[in-house]
Amino acid sequence: MIPNRGPAVLEVSGANDLPASAEVVVIGGGVIGVTTALELARAGHDVCLLEKGIIAGEQSSRNWGWVRQAGRDLRELPLSSLARRRWQALAAEIGPGLGYVECGIAYVSRSPEQADRHRRWVAEATRLGIEAEIADIRSLAPGLTTDHAKALYLPGDGRAEPQAAVPLFARLAIAAGATLVQGCAAFDIERDARGVTGIRTERGTVSTRRVVLAGGAWSAPLLRRSGITLPQLKVLSSVCRTEPLTEEQAQAFTPCLSLGDLALRHRVDHGLTAANSGTVVAEIVPDSLRHMFAFLPGLRSMIPGLKLRLGRGTVEELGWLFGGAALERSLTRHRILDPTPDARALSRVLDRLAERFPALAGLDQAQAWGGMIDVTPDVIPVISEASTLPGLVIGTGFSGHGFGIGPGAGAVLASLATGAEPDVDLADFRLARFREERPQMQSWL
Template identity: 40%
Template sequence: MPGPYVVPVHGDIGLPKEVDCVVIGGGIVGASTALELAESGLRVALCEKGGIGQEQSSRNWGWVRISRRDPREIPLMAEALRIWTSISARTGRDTGYARAGLVFTCANDKECERYANWIRHLEGYQLESRMIGATQLCDVFPGSNLDSKGALYTPADGRAEPQKATSAIAEAARDRGTAILTECAVRGVETTNGAVSGVVTERGLIACTAVVLAGGAWSNLFCGTLGLDLPQLKVMSTVLRTTPVANGPEQAVWAKKFGMRKRQDGGYTIGSTTTSVVDIVPNSFRYARAFLPALKTEWRSLNFRLGGRFVEEARMPNRWKMDEASPFEYCRVLDPKPSKKSSERALLDARKAFPFLDKAEIAQSWAGYNDVTPDAVPVISAVDAVPGFHVATGFSGHGFGIGPAAGKLMADLVTGRSPIVDPTNFRWSRFSDGSKVAPLGVF
């Protein structure tokens, strides 16, 4: 079975002739944006080239965390935690959300100090996060063999089911009038006097005055059709789910070599914290200088690979006519092959730390591409060069938890209402206005 099973969302048959806003991309950010816009009274069409939530929004770990976030994301993530608490009731569907807590273990005194210093960024938010020692860590995880000097413990953090959440949000958007158009790729944006006037889909034209691109790993390619340069690369991670097991912890944990969280079915989602894969592609050279600071920070956890993906992307056209098929139609879903070695190693490391996993087996493994920016902070912004065009992308591997708030902020920007948080740190122009965009190395 390719990729994880996702609760299916059936697309609408009819194509609306005109809406107020077209959202491109049916991941959690696109679906959340559509829901917020529809609740604001706008006519919305959500266009997805494949199926709702079938790429990274269903392939992540399912963490809903504020702990160890880049400080620039904390105000928005605080809003996300608030939104998640009522999201199942709001959508009328099960998202699997639970506030269960999350633990980041510390390998040494230096990490303990760094995490302790991070906590100050939560001052004023009334969100519980604290440092605990090795003895307290054993109290949180009785029977574990975690090799740690201590940990950052954030009871305010939670988890949800990626294979359910995006579908629930998209269906809620449809309940409020949004047209959900699956297997309906947007080939390009039409402009009149330089401003957005519509989109051309593979099924025809939709007139609109606003577009939100929430295209994940495809956003760089789409932006290029408008002459816009978005510095973005992809990082691949492998994830597994286990068979159900008893007596496991409710809290999620990030350890030295693995991360895991409990699933609704009683199994655990587990992934390696040390074996992310970076495929070397033509854009790797194009954006090498922009990503150099991030590489210096994260190189120990990245495995660079030169293979078929380089040729595939080199051959991919970056321009096409509106009446011909686009690359988005030739590849409906990014479904990279998972690393069997990474899955087996992650489960072995998790078993060493948590003996209750000895009887757990790998039920399934999959891989996905995270869309990454040079500073690992998303773009949630209007693009001044094309009035009416907006971008919400580059969530850099931590977009699932923040997704509902990102959608709300994006809707605020589209409608012109007062934004829920200051959007300055997420502005499009930061990559071209001389701003410092180096990662802070805390996520």
């Protein structure tokens, strides 16, 4: 049993033995890797997924549970629309256990400048065929005490239960013929003059000519071993769930709701998932210096809520610079990346909850957890073939958007891995953008 202080994740019974070969190997058992494996298996491909810990053990079970298009970078909207259609199809197949509900998502406009950004975003999204509006926040959240009247609102957005969703997708992938091996860390992408030849793992090597790397926060160090640079950093997300609400308390708001320093959603267990989106905690590691200039434009906008710190990761990742064995020890030591949540920030979240929703004052925290979000300089993912290593496809850097966008990303990654034409134009997500230009973050929220 792999220790996990985070939320309890639905168990997946994967394969015990490592196959000698596979047509496609997927590295990473989060939402991106699992939905990629599901798409590949259902298309008839022989696919093996490798996960160093358990399916959905890291950020895929620790996120807010939002399935949103609201306020996304405009470059992500076609992909998030595809993801919504996949969520709808999977929910129809799986049923209520997925927890998928199109309850709407609302971002309160807290200043005239933000209200203007929201109006412009609605105009752009509407032009792309997405149902979006500026709504009266009092009709969506009658229990909210606020001086603000309007919100960016998408009625078709929604929520699902992270602790159940990805494991349920994994069970579908296994039923379709995918081989999922848990507790097996991938160490190296092996190659010859033509490209990928296999994956060296802690249990042996799997021969393959096609690999999808969906390793989340672990992607950049694995790529570095193949001579590929990916500007990617980790930031801590701290989340809590509350005790169940009464029926009367549950009427305080309907959609998933962001008030800037307070983000909320209803849960199937009748509690709330609560977090603070205004604070960013980042550990200083060697990559912080290596990629400083790439991240600088985005960091300037985050400075009011940015908290930098030294920690165990600082020393541990320094060790990665002196040889591959240190990284391999980290991969097997951290079967589940399980950071300590920011207790002070979560205490403030509950205080704000009581201030904004008097009917919810005194609601107790039932559990708290931390998760590491993998972030790129422009806060959109890399979904790209690796030009210097034929056969390798990269799907990472989802920057906190991975849960909601995951089923769409899995579909296009499966296409890339098999040479098919993706349903979405992926030019904005290519890895080479970091070398060819200085990508900029779009700020709409």
